[in-house]
Amino acid sequence: MKKRRRMNPIKMSHTSRKTDFSRLPNILESESIIDIAFKRTKKINLARHPDKIAMYRNWDINKLKEMERTVNEICGDYVKKYPVIEKLDPFYQDLIRIIVDVNKYKIALSSLNWCKNQIMALTTKTVRKLESTRDLDDFKSIMNSYFGRFSSYVNGVDEHLKYLELTRKKLKDIPNIDAEMFTVVIVGYPNVGKSELIKKISSAKPEVAPYPFTTKEILIGHANIGKVKIQIVDTPGILDRPLEEMNNMEKQAILSMKHLADIIIFVIDPSETCGYSLERQEKLLENIRKEFDVRIIEVENKSDLLIRNNGRIKISALRGDNINLLMEEIKGVVKGE
Numbered sequence: 001m002k003k004r005r006r007m008n009p010i011k012m013s014h015t016s017r018k019t020d021f022s023r024l025p026n027i028l029e030s031e032s033i034i035d036i037a038f039k040r041t042k043k044i045n046l047a048r049h050p051d052k053i054a055m056y057r058n059w060d061i062n063k064l065k066e067m068e069r070t071v072n073e074i075c076g077d078y079v080k081k082y083p084v085i086e087k088l089d090p091f092y093q094d095l096i097r098i099i100v101d102v103n104k105y106k107i108a109l110s111s112l113n114w115c116k117n118q119i120m121a122l123t124t125k126t127v128r129k130l131e132s133t134r135d136l137d138d139f140k141s142i143m144n145s146y147f148g149r150f151s152s153y154v155n156g157v158d159e160h161l162k163y164l165e166l167t168r169k170k171l172k173d174i175p176n177i178d179a180e181m182f183t184v185v186i187v188g189y190p191n192v193g194k195s196e197l198i199k200k201i202s203s204a205k206p207e208v209a210p211y212p213f214t215t216k217e218i219l220i221g222h223a224n225i226g227k228v229k230i231q232i233v234d235t236p237g238i239l240d241r242p243l244e245e246m247n248n249m250e251k252q253a254i255l256s257m258k259h260l261a262d263i264i265i266f267v268i269d270p271s272e273t274c275g276y277s278l279e280r281q282e283k284l285l286e287n288i289r290k291e292f293d294v295r296i297i298e299v300e301n302k303s304d305l306l307i308r309n310n311g312r313i314k315i316s317a318l319r320g321d322n323i324n325l326l327m328e329e330i331k332g333v334v335k336g337e
């Protein structure tokens with residue numbers, strides 16, 4: 001899939017719709033939800049009423065309502081705060097599809113809704129039953145039957161709650177990248193100087209973020225091109241072999257960057273001190289060209305060690321040489337030149 005072109009990067013740069021997956025609420029297990037509901041009912045006091053039967057009935061009804069409210073609150077919160085996958089930016093959709101069984105996730109969320117609705121219906125029905133009798137023994141058995149059904153509805157969604165908690169643990173490691181911002185993605189073999197370059201381009205210290213399926217971290221930096229704020233993102237450190245040799249998940253993890261990249265800076269280390277031959281580096285560049293449909297700026301780094309005679313921009317990320325030249329090039333693309 002090709003990345004949609006942004007018509008007006010200046011306007012886009014003001015919208016910041018970050019999806020912060022690290023803030024999703026922890027998901028409780030059924031037993032804990034049931035526990036909370038029962039504990040809350042213990043705090044409900046018997047309110048005085050001239051009619052003794054009505055007094056106990058109201059007490060019981062208040063307990064039911066409290067239990068219903070507990071489930072509505074807890075499950076409602078999950079349903080509201082957990083993302084609808086289709087509404088996320090394609091970048092996140094791609095990443096999430098690698099790490100989460102989206103179908104199972106959807107079923108989990110809808111089962112919470114189902115549980116909420118069942119309990120609401122059960123509560124209404126039980127209130128009616130309580131209202132149809134004046135026998136205190138009946139109250140007791142009606143309430144016990146409610147507690148039993150309530151628990152079995154909540155226990156019935158336990159596997160879904162567990163799956164959501166598992167999902168949360170996976171999602172919290174998704175890097176917090178602004179999918180709407182003009183983005184420069186830096187690509188190249190390990191040790192060619194990508195991180196060094198991000199540090200030099202960024203106006204502040206880049207953030208470090210983990211990336212699914214990699215043990216390595218990526219850097220996320222920001223810079224201002226005139227009035228436009230751009231984002232610079234590293235690629236995960238798994239680009240140490242050809243794309244075709246990667247497993248599906250690794251490949252997806254790289255390809256999800258497609259949705260993000262407005263420009264790619266491909267860093268080559270002609271000194272080969274990175275440990276990868278020029279031939280392999282050129283091959284990766286070729287592959288990236290095939291897969292990504294955006295402007296690729298090719299730079300040769302480590303110019304303090306070696307400068308070759310070709311048309312590429314020569315920089316030394318370490319010394320900061322020619323970084324301004326590279327920034328001018330980026331500026332040209334941001335301004336649509």
Ligand SMILES: Nc1nc2c(ncn2[C@@H]2O[C@H](COP(=O)(O)OP(=O)(O)OP(=O)(O)O)[C@@H](O)[C@H]2O)c(=O)[nH]1
Pocket residue numbers: 188189190191192193194195196197237301302303304305315316317318319
């Ligand atoms: N001589 C020289 N060394 C450089 C230059 N840029 C980076 N290095 C060195 O190359 C090594 C790797 O640099 P990094 O920036 O960590 O490389 P990277 O591409 O981010 O590597 P990964 O994160 O493993 O993919 C470090 O020891 C840097 O100091 C440069 O312009 N000149």
Ligand SMILES: [Mg+2]
Pocket residue numbers: 194195196234
């Ligand atoms: Mg790095």
